[in-house]
Amino acid sequence: MPQLRTTIALPMKKLGIPAILVAIFLLVWASCGTPSSPSSTTPPVTPTNTSPPTTAPPAEGELAIHFIDVGQGDAILIDLGETEVLIDGGGKSPGVVAYLQDYVDGALEVMVATHPHADHIGGLIGVLDAFEVDEIWLNGDTSTSETYSQFMSAVNSEGAQVYEARRGDTIQVGGLAFNVLHPVNLSGTTNNNSIVLSLSYGQVDFLFTGDAEQEAEASMLVEGVVPDVEVLKVGHHGSNTASSPDFLAVTGPEVAIYMAGEGNTYGHPHEETIEALLAVGAEIYGTDIHGTIVVTTDGTSYNVQPTNIVSPVTLPATSPTTPSEPDQTSRKLTTSMAVMPSFFIGKAMVVLN
């Protein structure tokens, strides 16, 4: 169902229908209300790449999930009224404190550190300094890094309730319940010990994977705990070490969001991951291209609002005359605004049945 925006313009273009008929068709189409149609009430979005997500508090009953652009790293804020949950905080720099100050009212109820790598916990040190944090969930893994030492010092001096997350646990806060799907124990590599969380809000389901790779995915698949979701935070910054076809087939995301720094040295996201996500029909957004991405939902429909108004990620068109070569520098992912009316680009409204 997410192909809606890329399929709109093309048939008309080929048929050469007069403009008036196109307009009539669009009006009729927009009022159909099929599950694969964007909401006809979604207002046009100004096609600029500078409009930030709204800083107003969410409407009552509306859940907002901010996939914050922290360069190469993860930082996800889940905001429901006066309840705020932060999953990871990116690296120490640029830090997420300034961003959070627009949204966190009172204490930060829950902080989750998926695993002790610096691109996930570095920014949490400043958050612990700037905000009162009620609950901290860790995976219990350790690191010899200075960043980890500083983070644990900040955790220990916070006075928060500290928990180790294990499969089967529930993080209950405000009106939200996060299910801990992983880890079972610390038997994997650092990434594969990542805390993986699912969250359902009404009919809209989310999966937050940290840096879990295929080993962790296999563990969850074997136990049958992997949910079908609308929105997937892609594992490990879009690396090909995560997002196995089996895992993506079960999660079946309509929207996939990877978090990676522009021009990062790891080559994230990897082309294989983008191909695999496209193969399951996901509409792909990345913080390296779209900046901070905010998903809002009332539990029935959801809305994806990237800061940079460009189309979802696709693979570059392959030339039939040029054989594919393993040239990393040419494997740049592309987006295109050419095939889409601007008012479909910024807001993807999907109504669920």
Ligand SMILES: [Zn+2]
């Ligand atoms: Zn990472």
